[in-house]
Amino acid sequence: MxxxxxxxxxxxxxxxxxxxPAxxxxxxxxxxxxxxxxxxxxxxxxxxxxxKLGVDTTTEEGAKAAATCALSLLAQVRAACGGDWSKLKRVVKLTGFVNSTLDFSEQPKVVNGASDLLVEVLGEAGKHARSAVSAASLPLGVAVEIEGIFELV
Structure with missing residues (x-):
């Protein structure tokens, strides 16, 4: 392990x-x-x-949803590395999309769910640049979608 x-x-x-992919x-x-x-x-x-954040989902629930996105990002990176974690150097950048109302303004707190998880798992290598933006709608009605850029050794 x-x-x-x-x-x-x-x-x-x-x-x-x-x-x-869908x-x-x-x-x-x-x-x-x-x-x-x-x-x-x-x-x-x-x-x-x-x-939708600001209607039927709290910031805390959104952050937990974002953490699941981070787990899926790590699963994709593991696949990209052929299961060899030693090939992963660091997280470079995340872009988080939050399904939210026009007046909801806590997108950064929602995407923190993903950022915090990556730092918890990867330590310093998990620290990254980031954007957290609102979206009027996301595929299938999901609360959060996050894409990521990772550096390999």
Whole structure:
């Protein structure tokens, strides 16, 4: 077991299988030492995590939804590395989309759910640049979608 696997187990977290794309795109692209991971939607073991922040979903629930996106991002990175975590150098950037009302303004607090999880699991290598933006709607009505850029060694 690698340090990342051990850390996930210590935190009681399980990575899902890398989700298959839902349309005509690939889940990730490797270019040089960079992995670009397509947007990962909020979903847990019980299915999709739906909702609109500012109407029927709280900031705290949104942050938990964002954390599931981070787990799916890590699952995609694991697949991109062929299961070899030693190839992962760091998280470079996340872009988080939050399904929210026009007056909802806590998108950064929602996307913190993903950022906090990545730092908890990866330590310094999990710190990253980030954008957190509102979206009037997201695919399938999910609460959060996050895409990521990762550096390989």
């Amino acid at each position: 690698t340090d990342i696997d051990a850390r996930l187990a210590e935190l009681g977290l399980t990575l899902p299988d890398a989700p298959a 349309a005509n795109y690939v889940p990730y692209v490797i270019s040089g030492n960079t992995v670009y991971v397509s947007g990962q939607i909020s979903q847990g073991p019980d299915g999709l995590i739906l909702g």
